[in-house]
Amino acid sequence: MPNVPFLDLKAQQQRIAADLRRRLDAVLAHCQFVLGPEVAELEEALAAFCGAQHCVAVSSGTDALQIALMAEGIGRGDAIFLPAFTYTATAEVPLVLGARPVFVDVDPGTFQIDPAHLEARIAGVKQAGRLRPRALIGVDLFGQPANWPALSAIAAREGLFLLDDCAQSFGAALHGARLGRQADATAVSFFPSKPLGAYGDGGALFTESPARAALYRSLRTHGEGATRYEVLRAGMNARLDSLQAAVLLAKLTVFEGELYRREQIARYYDSELGDAVVIPARVPDSVSAWAIYSILLPDRSTRAHVQEALRHHDVPTAIYYPKPLHHQPAYRDHHDGTPLPVSEGLAERILALPIHPDLSEDQAKYVCAQVLEALA
Numbered sequence: 439m440p441n442v443p444f445l446d447l448k449a450q451q452q453r454i455a456a457d458l459r460r461r462l463d464a465v466l467a468h469c470q471f472v473l474g475p476e477v478a479e480l481e482e483a484l485a486a487f488c489g490a491q492h493c494v495a496v497s498s499g500t501d502a503l504q505i506a507l508m509a510e511g512i513g514r515g516d517a518i519f520l521p522a523f524t525y526t527a528t529a530e531v532p533l534v535l536g537a538r539p540v541f542v543d544v545d546p547g548t549f550q551i552d553p554a555h556l557e558a559r560i561a562g563v564k565q566a567g568r569l570r571p572r573a574l575i576g577v578d579l580f581g582q583p584a585n586w587p588a589l590s591a592i593a594a595r596e597g598l599f600l601l602d603d604c605a606q607s608f609g610a611a612l613h614g615a616r617l618g619r620q621a622d623a624t625a626v627s628f629f630p631s632k633p634l635g636a637y638g639d640g641g642a643l644f645t646e647s648p649a650r651a652a653l654y655r656s657l658r659t660h661g662e663g664a665t666r667y668e669v670l671r672a673g674m675n676a677r678l679d680s681l682q683a684a685v686l687l688a689k690l691t692v693f694e695g696e697l698y699r700r701e702q703i704a705r706y707y708d709s710e711l712g713d714a715v716v717i718p719a720r721v722p723d724s725v726s727a728w729a730i731y732s733i734l735l736p737d738r739s740t741r742a743h744v745q746e747a748l749r750h751h752d753v754p755t756a757i758y759y760p761k762p763l764h765h766q767p768a769y770r771d772h773h774d775g776t777p778l779p780v781s782e783g784l785a786e787r788i789l790a791l792p793i794h795p796d797l798s799e800d801q802a803k804y805v806c807a808q809v810l811e812a813l814a
C-alpha cells in the first residue's frame with residue numbers, strides 16, 4: 439500500500455537541496471536577516487514571473503491583504519464585498535480594520551465568487567444606506583482564477599477598490615496572463631502549503647501603481663518615510679525574512695515544472711473520477727495553480743463515508759471549507775442573514791484529494807482506486 443502524503447515538502451526539499459543550501463548559506467554569511475538582498479532579488483523575480491510592475495514582499499498573505507486595505511484608508515462604515523466560501527483571512531482583515539465584510543455566494547461549478555450575486559449584494563447595501571461600498575475582494579479559490587473581467591467591470595462601475603486575494607493561486611493564469619495585475623492590487627501567500635511556499639510565513643503584494651507600491655513599502659515598515667526614523671503614518675511590522683526569500687528563490691527555479699506536474703495530476707483525477715463524482719469545473723481559458731483539487735460528493739453522509747474509507751486506506755483528505763464564513767461564530771453576527779445556498783451546500787459535499795508535484799503516478803492511481811472503491 440503506497441504511503442500517500444497530502445503534501446510532500448520533504449521530497450521537494452530533496453529536489454532543490456543544493457540550490458537551497460547555497461542560498462541559505464549566503465544569508466548566514468551576510469547576516470542581513472530582515473529585508474536583506476534576497477528579498478529585493480525575490481521581489482524582482484516574482485514581478486517578472488507574473489508580469490506585474492511592482493512587487494512588495496511582506497510577512498504573510500494576511501498582512502498583504504491588510505496593507506492593501508490600510509493603504510486605501512478602509513475602516514469603520516465601509517462595506518467590503520467578498521465570497522462566503524473562502525479562508526477566514528479574506529474576511530478577517532476587513533473586520534479587524536473596523537470595516538464590514540459583506541458575504542457573496544459563489545459559482546457551484548468553479549467555486550469562484552458569483553458576479554450576478556455580487557451585483558445583487560452591492561445593490562442591497564446601497565439601498566439599505568448604512569454602509570459605504572468601498573472595496574471588492576475577489577479570491578482565486580483553490581488555484582483557479584476568479585472571473586476578473588466581470589469583477590473589474592463591476593468595481594469600475596461602482597467605484598470600488600479591487601483587491602485580488604491570490605493567496606492560493608500564484609502561478610495561475612487567465613486569458614493567457616498570469617495573475618498579478620488583474621486587480622488594483624494582488625495579495626499572495628507563501629505559507630508552506632501554498633503552491634509556492636516558504637519554510638515559514640511570507641507573502642507579497644503586486645500592483646501596477648507606483649504610488650501604491652511606495653505606500654505598501656512604507657506600511658510594511660511601521661509607516662516609515664524616506665529615512666528610517668521619519669514616521670509618516672501608523673503602519674505594521676510586516677517585513678519578509680531573508681531566509682524565507684532565499685527558500686522562495688530556490689523554489690521559484692522549479693516552480694513552473696511543479697505547476698505542470700499538478701496540472702497532469704488534476705487531469706488524471708478528472709479522467710479516472712469524472713464518471714463517479716463531480717470533478718471541479720474549469721474556469722474557461724485559464725491555467726490553474728492547483729493548490730487544491732476538490733471533488734463533490736452527493737451529500738454530507740456520503741462524504742463522511744468516503745473520507746473514512748480513504749482514511750482507513752491511508753489516503754489523507756481535507757475539507758476546505760466545512761463551514762461557509764457567514765456561519766462561523768466570528769462572522770455570524772456581522773452577517774445580514776442573506777442565505778448563501780451555494781456556499782452552504784458546498785461546505786457539506788466538498789472533499790479535497792492529495793495533489794502536489796511529488797505525488798507519483800502510482801500514488802495518484804491508488805488515490806483514485808480507493809475513491810472508486812469507497813463509492814462502489
Ligand SMILES: *Cc1c(COP(=O)(O)O)cnc(C)c1O
Nearest residue numbers: 498499500525527605606627629
Ligand atoms: C492562505 C490564505 C490567506 C492567508 O495567507 P497567510 O500567508 O496564511 O496569512 C488568505 N486568503 C486565502 C484565500 C488563503 O487561502
